[in-house]
Amino acid sequence: MPDQQINKILLVGFRATGKTTCGRLLASSLGWGFIDMDEELKKRMGKEISEIVREKGWDYFRAKERLLLKEILFDSDDKRLVVSTGGGVVLHKDILSDLPGDTLAVWLRxxxxxxxxxxxKDSATAHMRPALTDQGDPINEVMEVLREREPLYREFCHIAIDVDDLSPAQISERILSYAR
Ligand SMILES: Nc1ncnc2c1ncn2[C@@H]1O[C@H](COP(=O)(O)OP(=O)(O)OP(=O)(O)O)[C@@H](O)[C@H]1O
Ligand SMILES: O=C(O)C1=C[C@@H](O)[C@@H](O)[C@H](O)C1
Ligand SMILES: [Mg+2]
Structure with missing residues (x-):
């Protein structure tokens, strides 16, 4: 756990675990700034994630994601910020393993x-969540990718919240108790 006042909260977790939905709610409850990394990358590149990946590939997307993550953690003007990360942010292991001391990483599990x-069910899947593996189907590949990523979420996050049976408001409430 961070040993100083928390100024940034990173919501981390697999696709569709509610990082964007809960992050927006949490930021509004705290009165903090909010950034959704996928939305920011889309805005900066003027394209949907599916188009970026189709045209330039995953390595290009990861490179841009990495730069943005560093910018948010180390150069942001916003003192207090809730950050909804993209599902693959744990792949930037060197950054996640060395978070600033005022940053809390929360795993939405x-x-x-x-x-x-x-x-x-989510209509955003088509343009936000292109397939990550050779299986070619973002829904069928979930088990395989989760198996690779779960140890990373477990290693890098300070707390985990089991979100299956909680509403976004309940999840936001739980996180609030750590931030105050
Ligand atoms: N606690 C919840 N209970 C029920 N549905 C939820 C909950 N949180 C999010 N959802 C729904 O799940 C879908 C995915 O949510 P959201 O986009 O917030 O996930 P995400 O973690 O940001 O995904 P990604 O990593 O792909 O950006 C949306 O349709 C959203 O309405
Ligand atoms: O799990 C992932 O690797 C991703 C999740 C989404 O949030 C997007 O960042 C993109 O589709 C990659
Ligand atoms: Mg999201």
């Missing part, structure tokens, strides 16, 4: 079933 159900 959901079951395979919840993730697949939410991804299938």
């Amino acid at each position: 959901a079951s395979l079933e919840t993730i697949q159900k939410r991804m299938s």
